[in-house]
Amino acid sequence: MAGTQLPAIVRVSVWVFRFLLYAYPAAFRHDYAAEMERTFRVQCQVAYHQAGSLGVVRLWPATLVDWLYALVGERLADEDALAQAESLGSVALNLRAGGTRSYRAVAAASALAFASVLYSFARYPSGLAGDTPADLALLAIELACYTVGAWYLTGALAPGHRCRATACGLGIGAIWLAYTVVANLTDWGPMIYHLVVVATLYGSLALMFLAGHLTFHATGRYSTGMCAGIWAGMVGALTGVLGGGPLTYPFMDRVLSLNLHDPGFLRSGMHDVAAWTVQDSLGGALFLLVLGPLFGTLLGSAGWLAARARLALWRT
Amino acid sequence: VFHILLALADGERHGYAIMRMVAEDTGGTVRLGAGTLYRSIKQMLAAGLIEESDERPDPLLDDERRRYYRITPLGQQALQGEITRLDRLVSLGRRRGLRGAATEGSGGGR
Numbered sequence A: 001m002a003g004t005q006l007p008a009i010v011r012v013s014v015w016v017f018r019f020l021l022y023a024y025p026a027a028f029r030h031d032y033a034a035e036m037e038r039t040f041r042v043q044c045q046v047a048y049h050q051a052g053s054l055g056v057v058r059l060w061p062a063t064l065v066d067w068l069y070a071l072v073g074e075r076l077a078d079e080d081a082l083a084q085a086e087s088l089g090s091v092a093l094n095l096r097a098g099g100t101r102s103y104r105a106v107a108a109a110s111a112l113a114f115a116s117v118l119y120s121f122a123r124y125p126s127g128l129a130g131d132t133p134a135d136l137a138l139l140a141i142e143l144a145c146y147t148v149g150a151w152y153l154t155g156a157l158a159p160g161h162r163c164r165a166t167a168c169g170l171g172i173g174a175i176w177l178a179y180t181v182v183a184n185l186t187d188w189g190p191m192i193y194h195l196v197v198v199a200t201l202y203g204s205l206a207l208m209f210l211a212g213h214l215t216f217h218a219t220g221r222y223s224t225g226m227c228a229g230i231w232a233g234m235v236g237a238l239t240g241v242l243g244g245g246p247l248t249y250p251f252m253d254r255v256l257s258l259n260l261h262d263p264g265f266l267r268s269g270m271h272d273v274a275a276w277t278v279q280d281s282l283g284g285a286l287f288l289l290v291l292g293p294l295f296g297t298l299l300g301s302a303g304w305l306a307a308r309a310r311l312a313l314w315r316t
Numbered sequence B: 001v002f003h004i005l006l007a008l009a010d011g012e013r014h015g016y017a018i019m020r021m022v023a024e025d026t027g028g029t030v031r032l033g034a035g036t037l038y039r040s041i042k043q044m045l046a047a048g049l050i051e052e053s054d055e056r057p058d059p060l061l062d063d064e065r066r067r068y069y070r071i072t073p074l075g076q077q078a079l080q081g082e083i084t085r086l087d088r089l090v091s092l093g094r095r096r097g098l099r100g101a102a103t104e105g106s107g108g109g110r
Helices: A008-021 A026-085 A091-097 A101-123 A133-155 A163-186 A191-218 A222-257 A273-315 B001-007 B015-025 B034-047 B074-093 B101-108
Strands: B052-053 B066-071
Touching: A008 A026, A026 B015, A091 B066, A163 A191, A163 A222, A191 A222, A191 B066, B001 B015, B001 B034, B001 B052, B001 B066, B015 B034, B034 B052, B066 B101
Parallel strands: none
Antiparallel strands: B052 B066
16 A cells, blocks of 8 residues: 555654654664654555554554553663673763762762862851951862862763864853853843843853764764763853853952842852852852763763754754 | 564564554553663664564555564574473463463353
8 A cells, every 4th residue: 555545643653753763772773763664554454454543543552551561671782782891881871870989989989079168158257258268278188179179070971072063062061160250240231131131051061062063963872862961961061160260260359349149158258258159159060960971971971962853954 | 572573473463563462462561662662672683683674565555764673593492492491480380270361261261
C-alpha cells in the first residue's frame, strides 16, 4: 500500500512514531529506525483493517510503554559503552555511580566553602564584617575551595573538548562582571537595573546552552555536551567571584554612596568591602555549586537536544 | 531472545513476521513492540545468534528494503540448549507430580 493511500490515522501514527524514534541514540537510530518505522506501519495497517481507527488507537499504549522501555535500555547501554570508551568517565556517570574521585573532591570543596561562609556569618551576625587579615584569609579559603572544586570537576570532563565551553564560561564571567559594575557603580534607575538583571540571567543561561550545543556538535556525545554546560557555568561563576571584588574595590566609596535599587539582603547594612565580598562570594558559591551544575545540566542537555535535532534535519 | 530464535528456527523472517510469529507461538501472551524487538535483534546480531540475510524469499512480492534475519549455527546451538534445559525442568516437575495449567486444561477435555 503506498504511503499516500494510507488512512489518516495510520499516517499520523507513523509520523508520531517517527518523531519518537529521534529519542534513541544516533547509532541505534541509524541502524534500525527505518526498519522500526516500517514494522510499526504494518502493525497500524493490520490494526486498522481489523478494528478500524479504534484498533490503531489501542495500539498506542503498548507502543509507548515499549518505546520508553527500549529507550531507557538503549540510552543506558549507550552511556555504558561511552563510559568504557572514556578512561575518566563523565561527570554525569560519576554522579550516577554515586561516588568517584571527582565527586568526592567537589563535595569536600563545597562543604569547606560553605563552612567558611557560615563561619563568616556566625562571626558577624549583623552582616557586617571587618577587613581584618582573618576575614581575608576566610575569603581566600573560599576562593581556593571553588578553584579546587572546579579543577577536579573538570578533570572528569572530556579532555580535549574544553576550549569552547571555557570560552562560553568566560563570556558568562564577563556578563556577571558587567552586572557587578552596573549594579554597584551606576545609578541608572530601577528600569535599567532590572533590564540588566534579566539580561545577565538570560545571557548566562544562553551561553551555557551554547557550550552544550557546540561541544555536542564537536564530539557527538551526550554526556560531553552536558558536562560542557556545567563547566561553562563553573568558569563563569569563578570569573565572577574572582573578578567582582578587585573590580569594585577601588570604587567602594561610590558603591556605598549610591542609593541602591536592590534593598534585599545583599546590600542592606553593608558597610565595608569585606562584607560585600563575603556576601557576594556566598552568591557566587550558590551559583557555582548549585545553579551552575543544575542549569548546566538542564541547558547542556537542551543544547544537546537542539544539536541532535539539527543533525537529524540535516541528515534527512 | 528465546522466542525470537524459535520464530527463526524454521526459516528467515523480517521484523514484523518475527513479531507476528512470537504472538502466535505464545497465544498472544508475548507481544513484542518494535523497540524491544529491534533491541533484541541488535543484541543477538552482536552475539552472533542471528545474522542478516541478503536473499529475499520472493523478491517480486516483497519490499526490497525490508531486512530479513536468519538463525546462525551458534543460535541453533543456543536454542537447542535452552530447549533441553526447559525439557529437563518440565520432566523434573512431572516426576514430582506437578503439572502446568495448560497441561491440566488439555488433559481434562470437556
